[in-house]
Amino acid sequence: MLQQDQLKTVASLRGIRHRYPGGEALQFTDLDVAVGQHTLILGDSGSGKTTLLHILSGLLKPVSGSVQIGGQELYGLSPRKLDTYRGQHIGLIFQEAHLVKSLTVKENLLIAQGFAGAEVDNNRIQEVLAMLELGHKAHSYPSKLSRGQMQRAAIARAVVNHPAILVADEPTASLDDRNTERVLDLLLAQATEHGATLIIATHDKRVKKRFEHTYQVGGAA
Amino acid sequence: MNILQIAWKNMRQSPATSILGILLTAFGTGILCLLILTSHQLEEQLDSNSRGIDLVVGAKGSPIQLILSSIYHMDNPTGNISLAEAQQLAANPMVKLAVPLSLGDNYRGHRIVGTDSTFLALYNLKLAEGRLWHDDFEAVIGAEVARKHDLDIGDKIYGSHGLSSDGHAHDEHPYTITGILAPGHSIVDQLVISNLASVWRMHGDDGDNHSAGDEHGHTHDSAGVEEHEHHHGEDHNHDHGDEPQLVKSIMGHIGSGEREITSMLIQYRNPAAIGMFPRLVNQHSSMQAASPALESARLFSLLGIGIDSLQVLAYVIMFMAALSVFISLYNALKSRKYDLAVMRTLGASQAKLFGIVIAEGILLTFVGAIVGVVIGHTALYLIGASTDGSAKFVQAFALLPQEGGLVLIGVAIGFVAALIPAVKAYRTPISHTLAGN
Numbered sequence: 001m002l003q004q005d006q007l008k009t010v011a012s013l014r015g016i017r018h019r020y021p022g023g024e025a026l027q028f029t030d031l032d033v034a035v036g037q038h039t040l041i042l043g044d045s046g047s048g049k050t051t052l053l054h055i056l057s058g059l060l061k062p063v064s065g066s067v068q069i070g071g072q073e074l075y076g077l078s079p080r081k082l083d084t085y086r087g088q089h090i091g092l093i094f095q096e097a098h099l100v101k102s103l104t105v106k107e108n109l110l111i112a113q114g115f116a117g118a119e120v121d122n123n124r125i126q127e128v129l130a131m132l133e134l135g136h137k138a139h140s141y142p143s144k145l146s147r148g149q150m151q152r153a154a155i156a157r158a159v160v161n162h163p164a165i166l167v168a169d170e171p172t173a174s175l176d177d178r179n180t181e182r183v184l185d186l187l188l189a190q191a192t193e194h195g196a197t198l199i200i201a202t203h204d205k206r207v208k209k210r211f212e213h214t215y216q217v218g219g220a221a
Numbered sequence: 222m223n224i225l226q227i228a229w230k231n232m233r234q235s236p237a238t239s240i241l242g243i244l245l246t247a248f249g250t251g252i253l254c255l256l257i258l259t260s261h262q263l264e265e266q267l268d269s270n271s272r273g274i275d276l277v278v279g280a281k282g283s284p285i286q287l288i289l290s291s292i293y294h295m296d297n298p299t300g301n302i303s304l305a306e307a308q309q310l311a312a313n314p315m316v317k318l319a320v321p322l323s324l325g326d327n328y329r330g331h332r333i334v335g336t337d338s339t340f341l342a343l344y345n346l347k348l349a350e351g352r353l354w355h356d357d358f359e360a361v362i363g364a365e366v367a368r369k370h371d372l373d374i375g376d377k378i379y380g381s382h383g384l385s386s387d388g389h390a391h392d393e394h395p396y397t398i399t400g401i402l403a404p405g406h407s408i409v410d411q412l413v414i415s416n417l418a419s420v421w422r423m424h425g426d427d428g429d430n431h432s433a434g435d436e437h438g439h440t441h442d443s444a445g446v447e448e449h450e451h452h453h454g455e456d457h458n459h460d461h462g463d464e465p466q467l468v469k470s471i472m473g474h475i476g477s478g479e480r481e482i483t484s485m486l487i488q489y490r491n492p493a494a495i496g497m498f499p500r501l502v503n504q505h506s507s508m509q510a511a512s513p514a515l516e517s518a519r520l521f522s523l524l525g526i527g528i529d530s531l532q533v534l535a536y537v538i539m540f541m542a543a544l545s546v547f548i549s550l551y552n553a554l555k556s557r558k559y560d561l562a563v564m565r566t567l568g569a570s571q572a573k574l575f576g577i578v579i580a581e582g583i584l585l586t587f588v589g590a591i592v593g594v595v596i597g598h599t600a601l602y603l604i605g606a607s608t609d610g611s612a613k614f615v616q617a618f619a620l621l622p623q624e625g626g627l628v629l630i631g632v633a634i635g636f637v638a639a640l641i642p643a644v645k646a647y648r649t650p651i652s653h654t655l656a657g658n
Contacts, residue, residue, distance in 0.1 A: 050655075050656050051652075051656075054651075054652040054655070054656070057566070059565070059566065059651045059652045059655070060651075060652035079570070079571065080570045080571075080572070083565065083568050083569060083570040083571075084568050084570070085568075086566065086568055087567050087568015087569075088568065092566045092567075094655065098559055098560070098562075098563040098655075099563075100560045100563060100564065101234065101560060102227075102230040102231045102233065102234035102560070103222075103227070103230055107222060107230070110222045111222050111227065111564065111567060111569075112567045112568070114222055114223070115564060115567045115568035115569040115573065116567065116568040117568070157567070169655075
């Protein structure tokens with residue numbers, strides 16, 4: 001049973017082609033990510049990693065090709081359904097922790113539940129915040145948080161809805177070695193804890209050694 | 222968290238611009254609210270004071286002046302009319318009720334009105350205590366007069382000549398108060414009411430002529446009315462049987478050939494008189510007829526110029542409010558586009574972002590409009606408290622249906638001002654914004 005689960009595909013890309021408004025076209029090789037198979041997307045700056053991540057997360061519709069997350073063809077959904085699906089099944093983490101500035105940490109998690117169409121679950125929020133050592137900061141505004149706390153809050157928000165995949169875009173780009181290790185530990189721990197498969201886009205060599213599965217965008221690694 | 226809560230939080234994010242938008246909306250709404258309230262209350266006052274009065278007959282002159290002096294007791298009378306002539310009109314079958322008025326004196330700014338008991342019938346007045354006047358120089362006072370000057374039954378008051386309190390005093394003839402009227406919330410509360418003879422005698426004895434023609438002929442003739450008619454030699458068809466009993470009795474009592482009154486308030490027997498009776502007065506007598514309804518409307522249209530310009534000012538402020546809300550929302554979009562994109566990644570639909578921005582605009586102007594209505598009522602209360610007298614705004618805190626309209630206008634302004642920013646929020650390109658280019 002466990003074996004079967006391991007082999008189940010959580011994310012797959014097939015024949016993705018994208019064209020930038022400028023006219024430059026990109027073609028991505030196919031990708032399959034099995035459940036629990038944390039994957040790195042590697043590539044130099046400007047190689048299209050972020051573009052691929054956005055395509056994968058349902059934020060950017062490719063010119064052609066198919067994106068399946070948890071068995072659902074993303075771009076076959078209506079825009080509205082796609083938004084909800086994204087909220088429910090995809091957790092996004094950015095290089096900068098983009099918390100909504102006008103809302104407290106707890107409220108940032110509340111809107112994550114609300115937008116995804118989930119019931120408000122205060123226990124879940126408390127649980128996630130406690131796990132990320134943010135319980136005491138629940139009612140703080142982002143401007144009152146340290147950088148590390150902000151990043152943890154952003155991770156809390158990404159995992160609060162039990163996403164199938166946790167997508168991180170350059171989460172360590174501006175961190176020193178020690179903090180890079182800590183963030184990676186945190187991401188891996190949270191992904192495992194909440195049953196999410198981690199997909200990280202990075203050009204950071206320090207990250208590479210922690211992951212077995214990699215996917216190369218653009219030229220050779 | 223729902224859209225409103227998120228919008229509310231956003232609003233608090235930039236308190237200065239939010240307060241500016243709220244204040245501008247509040248001032249605009251406040252002015253409009255005050256205008257609505259004052260014109261409503263003014264109209265109500267005018268209406269309640271002229272209720273039941275279809276026509277005022279008085280000396281020729283400005284019809285507005287006639288209305289103001291005889292109904293609202295504000296302006297000077299246009300002059301005097303012959304009582305006999307007035308009585309002929311009163312006897313017309315179209316007339317249901319005819320109330321003679323004789324003005325000329327005041328008690329500390331409260332007009333002393335010489336009339337007869339039909340006055341009480343016309344205004345539907347009831348005595349709170351005491352009795353009506355029986356003799357000359359007995360008077361019944363309005364509730365406000367009694368309250369303000371702490372007067373009681375049996376007290377004597379001295380009138381002074383003229384319609385404002387600084388006139389020459391009639392020291393010789395005090396009025397004795399025999400009754401106090403129950404409050405009627407009309408101008409009558411501010412009046413001192415006596416019989417016609419008191420006013421005539423006051424001025425007859427003083428030598429203060431009502432007009433040059435009054436020779437103070439005190440020919441005590443019991444058949445005065447009839448004789449009076451012959452004096453004028455006018456060929457009105459006059460049916461003595463229809464003569465109001467009271468006028469007759471006064472005439473019988475005083476008995477004078479050239480009695481004059483200031484004006485006569487008339488209530489028609491049926492609506493058919495509206496078209497015919499004023500023409501009859503204006504064309505076939507030396508008097509003029511003025512309709513309170515028409516003249517109040519005319520007065521209102523004259524006041525309307527002032528009201529209109531205030532209204533324009535209010536609309537300009539409202540427009541500025543809309544502009545300020547628009548600018549603050551539009552500017553906020555720049556710093557918030559990341560927040561909006563992040564919300565999209567969390568599952569918010571485009572419609573939701575549109576709704577959040579619209580909700581914020583509406584919230585600003587809604588709060589502003591509510592504050593404005595409060596300002597309007599408070600201002601009205603303060604105005605009412607600082608001015609007493611006939612223009613009393615009793616119900617400063619009564620809400621009018623139009624105020625709901627004001628709040629709706631506020632909400633509409635918020636919606637319109639937020640529309641373009643909301644469309645921009647709707648169109649936020651998530652991928653582009655998140656990628657930071």
